[in-house]
Amino acid sequence: MKSRHISLTKHFTGPVKPEYFQTGEADLPAPKDGEIQVRNEWLSVDPYMRGRMTGITTYIGPFEIGAPMEGGAVGRVVKSSAEGFSEGDWVMSMNGWREGWTGPAKAAQKIDADLLPPQAYLGIAGLTGLTAYVGLKRIIDLKEGETLWMSAGAGAVGSAGIQFAKAMGAKVVASAGGQDKCDFCEEIGADAAVDYKAVPDLKKAVKEAAGGGVEAYFENVGGDHLEAALDVLKPFGRIAACGMIARYNDEAPAPGPRNIIQVVGKSLKIEGYIVSNHFDMQRDFIRDLSAWMGAGKVKSRETVHEGIENAPKAFMGLFSGQNTGKMVVKL
Numbered sequence: 001m002k003s004r005h006i007s008l009t010k011h012f013t014g015p016v017k018p019e020y021f022q023t024g025e026a027d028l029p030a031p032k033d034g035e036i037q038v039r040n041e042w043l044s045v046d047p048y049m050r051g052r053m054t055g056i057t058t059y060i061g062p063f064e065i066g067a068p069m070e071g072g073a074v075g076r077v078v079k080s081s082a083e084g085f086s087e088g089d090w091v092m093s094m095n096g097w098r099e100g101w102t103g104p105a106k107a108a109q110k111i112d113a114d115l116l117p118p119q120a121y122l123g124i125a126g127l128t129g130l131t132a133y134v135g136l137k138r139i140i141d142l143k144e145g146e147t148l149w150m151s152a153g154a155g156a157v158g159s160a161g162i163q164f165a166k167a168m169g170a171k172v173v174a175s176a177g178g179q180d181k182c183d184f185c186e187e188i189g190a191d192a193a194v195d196y197k198a199v200p201d202l203k204k205a206v207k208e209a210a211g212g213g214v215e216a217y218f219e220n221v222g223g224d225h226l227e228a229a230l231d232v233l234k235p236f237g238r239i240a241a242c243g244m245i246a247r248y249n250d251e252a253p254a255p256g257p258r259n260i261i262q263v264v265g266k267s268l269k270i271e272g273y274i275v276s277n278h279f280d281m282q283r284d285f286i287r288d289l290s291a292w293m294g295a296g297k298v299k300s301r302e303t304v305h306e307g308i309e310n311a312p313k314a315f316m317g318l319f320s321g322q323n324t325g326k327m328v329v330k331l
Contacts, residue, residue, distance in 0.1 A: 001027070001037065001039070001078065001100055002020065002025055002026070002027055002028070002029045003025065003026055003027075003099040003100040003101065004024065004025045004098070004099050004308050004309075005021060005023070005025070005030050005069070005097060005099070005308070005309065005313050006021055006022070006024075006068070006069055006070065006097045006098070006099035006312060007021070007022055007024055007025050007063075007065070007066050007067055007069060007097075008020060008021065008022075008062075008063050008064075008065050008066070009021065009022050009052055009053030009065070009066075009165060010054060010065060011053060011054055011062060011063075011065065012053060012054070013054055013249075013250075014249055014250075014251040015249045015319075016053070016249065016312075016315065016316045017268065018052070018114070018312060018313075018316070020053070020176070020312075021171070021311075021312040023308070023309055024066075024068070026068075026069055028100055028101065028102045029102050030079065030081075030102070031079050031080065031081040031102050032081060032083070033081050033082075034078065034081065034082050034104060034105060034106075035081055035082060035101070035103055035104055035105060036077050036080045036081070036082050036085050036091070036092065036102070036103075036105045036108060036297070037062075037077070037078050037079040037080075037101070037102040037254055038072045038077055038091060038095070038100055038101055038108065039070035039075050039076055039078050039079065039100045039129060039331075040074070040075035040088055040095070040096065040098065040099055040100055040331055041074060041075045041076060041118065041330070041331050042073065042074045042075070042119040042122060042292065042328055042329065042330055042331065043071060043072070043073050043096040043122075043251050043308075043311060043328065043329040043331065044071050044072035044073065044096060044116055044123075044126075044128075044236070044327075044328055044329075045071065045124040045311060045314045045315040045318065045328070045329065046071065046072070046128075046318075046327075047243055047245050047248060047287050047318055048060075048243070049063075049069075049071060049315065050248040050249070050319075051248070056304050057273050058060060059276075060201075060208070061214075062170060062205055064132065068097055068098045068113075069096070069097035070094050070095065070096060070097065071094065071096030071097050071099075071222035072092070072093075072094060072096050072126065072127065073092070073093055073094070073096035073098075073122075073160055074090060074091065074092045074093075074094075074111065074118045074119065074121050074122060075090070075091060075100070075331075076088055076089065076091070077089040077091060078100075079102075080105075082104075082105035082267050084105070084110075085105050085108070085110070089110055089180055090110065090111050090118055091107070091108035091109060091110055091111065091115040091196065092108065092110075092111050092122075092126070093107050093110045093123050094107070095107065095109045096306070097308075097311060099331055100188045101307050103215045116300075117300075119302055119326075119328050119330075120300045121279065121327030122326065122328055123156055123160070123300055123325070123328070124159075124160045124289075124298065124300040124326070125289060125300070125304060126321075127275055128156045128157055128160060129160045129164075129289060130275055130278075130279075130281065130287065131160075131242060131275040132157045132158075132160040132161035132164055132218075132242075132289070133156050133160075133164055133281065133284075133285045134273060134275055134278040134281055134285075135157075135161065135218055135242050135273065136148075136161060136168065136218070136240070137246045137281065137284075138273075138278060138281065139238070139240035139271050140216045140218070140239075140240045141236045141238070142165060142168055142170050142216055142255060143169075143170070143215075144168060144169030144170065144215060145152035145169060145170070145171075145277070146170050146171070146214075146215040147170065147171040147172075147173065147210050147213070147214045147215055148161075148165050148172050148173070148214060148215070148216045148217070148218060149172075149173050149174075149175070149210065149214045149217045149218065149221075149229060149232060150162050150165065150172055150173070150175070150185075150190070150218045151174075151175050151217070151218060151219060151220045151221040151225045152175070152176065152220035152228075152245065153174025153175060153176045153181070153182075153184075153185040153190060153193060154173075154174075154177075154181035154184050154185055154321075154323075154324050154325070155176075155323065155325075156175065156178040156323070156325060156326040156327065157220060157243070157300065158176075158218070158220055158233070159185070159186075159188055159243060159324075159325050159326075160298075161218055162174055162185060162188055162189055163188055163189055163292070164167055164288075164292070164298070166189040166190075166297065167288075167292045167295075167297045167298065170216075171191050171210075172189065172190045172208070173190065173191060173192045173193070173194065173206055173209045173210045173214065174186075174190040174192070174193045174194070175193070175194045175195075175196045175221075175225065176193060176194075176195065177195065177196055177197045177207060177321045178195060178321070179195055180324075181195075181199070181321070182192075182194070182195050183326060184239050184301075184325075186326055188299065188301075191299075192201060192209035192210070193208050193209075193210055196225070198219060202224060202225070202228045202309055203227075203231045205231055206228060206232050207231075207232050209234065212218035212271045213233065213234040213235065213237075214229075214232055214233055214237065214270060215233075215234055215236075215237055215238070216237060216238050216239070216240070217229040217232070217233055217237065217239045218239075218240050218242065219239055219240060219241040219242060219243070219244065220242055220243050220244075220245060221244060221245055221246050221272045221323050222243075222244025222245070222246045222247045223246035223254065224246075225246070226239075226244070226257055227257040227258060227259055229255055230259050230260065230262040230266075230268070231259060231262060233266060233268055234266070235260070235266045235267060236266070236267050236268070236269075237266060237268050237269070238268070238270075238271075239267045239268065239269065239270040239271070240250075240273065241270060241271065242243055242272075242273070242275070243260050245318070245319065247268055248319070249319060252286070256269050261306075262321060265313075283320070283327075300325065300326070301324060301325030301326070301329070302326045302327070302328050303317075303322065303323040303324055303326070303327050304328055304329070304330050305317075305327075305328075305329050305330070306329070306331075307329070307330075307331065308329070308331060310329060311329045314328075314329050315327075316329050
């Protein structure tokens with residue numbers, strides 16, 4: 001079986017460019033004892049991958065130049081030499097950015113494609129959904145009746161978080177770029193949505209939409225959003241810092257929020273987190289998600305690119321807001 005893959009040509013800072021990616025091809029070996037061979041059918045592209053392209057080790061190591069990149073993927077087993085895996089089984093792995101792979105069966109997790117569409121396991125039923133769940137449940141500890149500001153509300157984590165927060169009994173104000181994305185946020189349950197590209201004063205617009213302020217802020221953006229949030233939050237407000245996509249392509253550190261003093265005066269709590277440190281919540285997440293989906297409170301939506309050659313284009317689209325819901329690549 002031949003498999004095309006995407007690799008980096010160099011580590012870089014600044015905006016992502018097409019020339020930083022290249023396509024290669026390899027013959028996959030037959031699986032040895034304890035191994036499986038998988039043909040990927042869906043790939044995930046995610047903002048956190050940008051940090052792995054700089055060559056700097058943070059909570060995870062950088063991508064290796066010239067080697068197939070890694071990311072979430074779902075596919076089907078085509079050959080198996082491992083107990084418990086059969087031809088045709090659907091599996092999820094971190095062997096994305098490639099059309100197929102051969103390796104240890106322990107690198108894959110079987111999924112039920114009859115319960116949910118397979119690509120949902122890369123989004124709302126996968127790490128994306130768990131990220132939103134952890135932020136709301138553990139980091140913010142969102143309570144029924146509270147008001148949450150969800151930034152990047154039309155994105156993968158944001159759209160999951162809007163629906164989860166509503167299912168938990170909260171009021172949700174979302175921010176997104178463009179009227180169509182704001183309409184989507186309201187369609188999935190947001191009580192109000194603010195188009196940050198159209199309003200002259202983001203802080204004022206969110207505060208008015210929230211009816212005076214919010215108890216919690218879910219940080220996906222950074223920059224002017226974080227600065228506005230520090231003013232919109234009520235005393236003892238909480239911030240779950242999941243990501244700051246506005247800063248990922250910076251070539252030099254940007255100034256911090258001018259109003260950071262609000263953290264002291266309002267007794268605010270800010271906590272960043274990485275979802276892999278909270279896998280102990282997986283069982284609770286699946287339990288609650290199943291109940292919410294069964295009650296019709298949660299739906300998934302994807303923005304789809306087709307073909308392994310378009311994976312870099314899909315990834316770059318994340319930084320210009322081209323996705324509504326989860327960005328995936330269909331092979």
